Amino acid sequence: MEIFKYKINKENFFFILLVLIPFFYISGSLLVNLSTLIVIITAIFFSEKRIFLNFLKKYKIYIFSFFVIIFFNILFSETKLFSLNKIILYLRFFLFTLCYIFLISRLTNNHLKTLSKFFLLLIAFVIFDSLIQLVFGKDLFGFEYFYPYNRITGPFGSEMIVGFYVLNFGILTISFLNYFFSINKIYNFLLFSILFLFILLTGERTSFL
Numbered sequence: 001m002e003i004f005k006y007k008i009n010k011e012n013f014f015f016i017l018l019v020l021i022p023f024f025y026i027s028g029s030l031l032v033n034l035s036t037l038i039v040i041i042t043a044i045f046f047s048e049k050r051i052f053l054n055f056l057k058k059y060k061i062y063i064f065s066f067f068v069i070i071f072f073n074i075l076f077s078e079t080k081l082f083s084l085n086k087i088i089l090y091l092r093f094f095l096f097t098l099c100y101i102f103l104i105s106r107l108t109n110n111h112l113k114t115l116s117k118f119f120l121l122l123i124a125f126v127i128f129d130s131l132i133q134l135v136f137g138k139d140l141f142g143f144e145y146f147y148p149y150n151r152i153t154g155p156f157g158s159e160m161i162v163g164f165y166v167l168n169f170g171i172l173t174i175s176f177l178n179y180f181f182s183i184n185k186i187y188n189f190l191l192f193s194i195l196f197l198f199i200l201l202t203g204e205r206t207s208f209l
Contacts, residue, residue, distance in 0.1 A: 010046060014103045015111045017042060021100075022122055022169055026155055036096045043099030046106075055102055066094060109180075116176030123170050127198050130154030130162050134201065151203045163204030170195045 017039065024035040047055075056063065104112070133139035134152045143157045154162040174191050177183055183191075199208045 119173040163202035163207035
């Protein structure tokens, strides 16, 4: 009985952590880096060696592809040492992604459904708030349209990352919806078109490409 209770509490902790991550991104870089570290530590601390190795084996093609890209990036870089240092710093985000997937894989379908609905509402709100800013010059929180660069920032204030935010959490949300509700091709096309057009409006070229 105690073991069962421990598992339930552990899963609730994973769920709460995953729910809070999108808010960390809105709050600023400090909490983004902190949440990245917390997710990595949590996944490593709670994972069983067998489960983690099976997880790495399952995604070995993606992991291998990532490191091949890194290798060629350094190989053809004019400043190899600088590129190597930057890549080492960015590796934490790759590790974060693996650990994030691992934590999601430990949740029950009920928690995942709740998480998918929450992400859907959050992305819809961010897009709506940003469009309000584009049309009226200010969003619902009073953040003004970034006129010097013709960029919308939505609830992120002066940080021009709303396109990056919607890209990442938007694709994750659509993935959840497809997993649980078997969305047909027409609705998938519509959802991706909304993301595509919105990111175009943000002016964030990297996220758009």
